[in-house]
Amino acid sequence: xxxxxxxxxxxxxxxxxxxxxxxxxxxxxxxxxxxxxxxxxxxxxxxxxxxxxxxxxxxxxxxxxxxxxxxxxxxxxxxxxxxxxxxxxxxxxxxxxxxxxxxxxxxxxxxxxxxxxxxxxxxxxxxxxxxxxxxxxxxxxxxxxxxxxxxxxxxxxxxxxxxxxxxxxxxxxxxxxxxxxxxxxxxxxxxxxxxxxxxxxxxxxxxxxxxxxxxxxxxxxxxxxxxxxxxxxxxxxxxxxxxxxxxxxxxxx
Amino acid sequence: xxxxxxxxxxxxxxxxxxxxxxxxxxxxxxxxxxxxxxxxxxxxxxxxxxxxxxxxxxxxxxxxxxxxxxxxxxxxxxxxxxxxxxxxxxxxxxxxxxxxxxxxxxxxxxxxxxxxxxxxxxxxxxxxxxxxxxxxxxxxxxxxxxxxxxxxxxxxxxxxxxxxxxxxxxxxxxxxxxxxxxxxxxxxxxxxxxxxxxxxxxxxxxxxxxxxxxxxxxxxxxxxxxxxxxxxxxxxxxxxxxxxxxxxxxxxxxxxxxxxxxxxxxxxxxxxxxxxxxxxxxxxxxxxxxxxxxxxxxxxxxxxxxxxxxxx
Numbered sequence: 001x002x003x004x005x006x007x008x009x010x011x012x013x014x015x016x017x018x019x020x021x022x023x024x025x026x027x028x029x030x031x032x033x034x035x036x037x038x039x040x041x042x043x044x045x046x047x048x049x050x051x052x053x054x055x056x057x058x059x060x061x062x063x064x065x066x067x068x069x070x071x072x073x074x075x076x077x078x079x080x081x082x083x084x085x086x087x088x089x090x091x092x093x094x095x096x097x098x099x100x101x102x103x104x105x106x107x108x109x110x111x112x113x114x115x116x117x118x119x120x121x122x123x124x125x126x127x128x129x130x131x132x133x134x135x136x137x138x139x140x141x142x143x144x145x146x147x148x149x150x151x152x153x154x155x156x157x158x159x160x161x162x163x164x165x166x167x168x169x170x171x172x173x174x175x176x177x178x179x180x181x182x183x184x185x186x187x188x189x190x191x192x193x194x195x196x197x198x199x200x201x202x203x204x205x206x207x208x209x210x211x212x213x214x215x216x217x218x219x220x221x222x223x224x225x226x227x228x229x230x231x232x233x234x235x236x237x238x239x240x241x242x243x244x245x246x247x248x249x250x251x252x253x
Numbered sequence: 254x255x256x257x258x259x260x261x262x263x264x265x266x267x268x269x270x271x272x273x274x275x276x277x278x279x280x281x282x283x284x285x286x287x288x289x290x291x292x293x294x295x296x297x298x299x300x301x302x303x304x305x306x307x308x309x310x311x312x313x314x315x316x317x318x319x320x321x322x323x324x325x326x327x328x329x330x331x332x333x334x335x336x337x338x339x340x341x342x343x344x345x346x347x348x349x350x351x352x353x354x355x356x357x358x359x360x361x362x363x364x365x366x367x368x369x370x371x372x373x374x375x376x377x378x379x380x381x382x383x384x385x386x387x388x389x390x391x392x393x394x395x396x397x398x399x400x401x402x403x404x405x406x407x408x409x410x411x412x413x414x415x416x417x418x419x420x421x422x423x424x425x426x427x428x429x430x431x432x433x434x435x436x437x438x439x440x441x442x443x444x445x446x447x448x449x450x451x452x453x454x455x456x457x458x459x460x461x462x463x464x465x466x467x468x469x470x471x472x473x474x475x476x477x478x479x480x481x482x483x484x485x486x487x488x489x490x491x492x493x494x495x496x497x498x499x500x501x502x503x504x505x506x507x508x509x510x511x512x513x514x515x516x517x518x519x520x521x522x523x524x525x526x527x528x529x530x531x532x533x534x535x536x537x538x539x540x541x542x543x544x545x546x547x548x549x550x551x552x553x554x555x556x557x558x559x560x561x562x563x564x565x
Contacts (some may be wrong), residue, residue, distance in 0.1 A: 055465075058465075058469060060465050060468065060469075077468075078465075078468040078469045079469070079471075080469065080470065080471050082469070083469060084465070084466070084469050086462045086465070086466065087462075088462075089460055089462050089463075090460075090462040090463065090465075090466045092463060092466075092467075092481065092484070092485075093485075093561055093562075094484045094485070094487065094561045095561075103467075103470050103472075104470040104471050106480075107467075107470060107471045107472045107473070107476055107480070108471055134560075134561035135561075136561060136562060136563060150466075150470070151469075151470075154470070154471075
């Protein structure tokens with residue numbers, strides 16, 4: 001079943017924290033579309049509204065103007081179809097690994113019939129020994145694997161990743177990039193990731209959306225045409241990286 | 254290793270002192286004090302032996318016990334010194350400061366009344382505590398959630414906060430239908446204040462990522478309250494429950510001393526009025542044991558409910 005996500009002229013502004021009815025524009029006139037099988041990275045300097053775009057797709061905030069739609073249905077609120085993995089601290093610390101992964105089933109009152117599925121996902125991320133441990137006993141990489149499993153167990157049409165690896169050390173980070181890619185290609189869904197790491201974006205994505213800040217607008221959309229497993233030292237990789245870095249540092253429109 | 258035997262030495266010292274030195278006053282049922290001393294050392298030895306034989310898991314227990322051994326020994330040394338100063342020399346004036354066997358004798362003589370008072374205090378404490386804690390969690394959650402409720406609740410908490418709950422006791426004695434319900438209200442007020450403040454702080458500090466994750470994973474608003482907001486706030490709630498317990502214990506004793514005609518606080522006042530000072534000591538020791546037990550239970554609950562805090 002094909003999935004298509006469309007952002008049509010989306011803008012979002014917030015009330016200024018300094019009051020007096022000032023509005024701060026976070027995102028202005030953003031339009032793009034993508035479909036299942038794509039891995040899209042949104043890259044840009046801080047303040048370019050990357051996370052805001054992700055939160056609008058998730059349905060956690062509504063756009064001030066414009067529409068976000070999935071398969072011609074306008075997004076109005078959060079849904080399991082659009083799963084999201086956050087930067088850090090999104091696991092419930094008072095629930096065990098297995099309970100965290102099975103959280104969505106618990107909420108829908110179908111925890112018992114999905115017990116085997118939870119076990120399967122615990123195995124999938126290699127944490128059988130930690131199934132009954134609490135997140136405080138896990139390393140940063142393990143925690144993000146649990147967060148990923150908790151989201152993927154709902155079979156989301158769209159997987160939203162909000163800087164999911166930025167709290168990890170460099171080595172864990174690289175192996176987690178492969179793990180995420182494996183899970184994504186296995187499911188064939190649409191993945192959208194926010195990152196400020198250009199290497200990560202080139203390594204993982206089929207398409208990079210370059211944003212420019214104040215207010216956040218789409219600057220360029222760059223398709224990355226290298227077969228997976230990519231080598232970080234190949235000429236094509238370096239060329240894409242330079243192109244994106246140039247795009248980020250340049251201040252033209 | 255050797256230090257684990259220290260309490261035996263203290264026990265020997267206290268027993269020899271008690272039986273060998275001559276008394277300055279007549280000491281009825283002298284064996285009772287000795288039975289208490291012996292019961293203490295038997296319990297200690299049994300515990301030490303048991304933990305020593307159970308090697309694996311017991312060893313940690315045994316080490317902890319032997320770490321604390323000098324303190325147990327000191328208790329016996331203190332008892333021996335106290336006995337010398339009271340029963341053996343009379344340096345501390347009877348009847349204001351009785352010797353230990355005299356305290357035991359008065360406890361044995363008056364045990365039905367003592368038990369009744371203890372149970373009354375315990376019941377009053379628990380009823381008020383549960384009422385105050387539940388009301389506090391409810392207030393904290395609602396105020397943490399709703400900005401408009403918080404607008405009205407916060408000044409109330411800020412103004413009432415510095416007033417010790419005991420201030421209201423005389424007023425509640427006049428206004429309440431029964432003394433019991435009046436005291437429940439006053440004791441619960443202090444618990445409510447502590448718990449609602451800490452719950453409010455906990456609820457307001459719930460991480461946004463937790464709320465967002467729960468929403469995406471299909472939690473309803475009610476589920477978010479009970480499955481995310483309250484469990485996330487538990488560490489903060491338990492801080493309020495601890496300070497609430499301290500407040501409840503203080504208010505309970507004051508309420509019993511000045512108004513309620515039952516309970517251990519009243520027992521102390523009553524014993525004072527009849528100049529039965531040894532019974533005051535009995536009540537003080539009972540209060541000490543009771544409140545320690547209550548706080549110990551609360552600590553165990555906290556450890557259980559917050560077991561997720563430090564990884565295991």
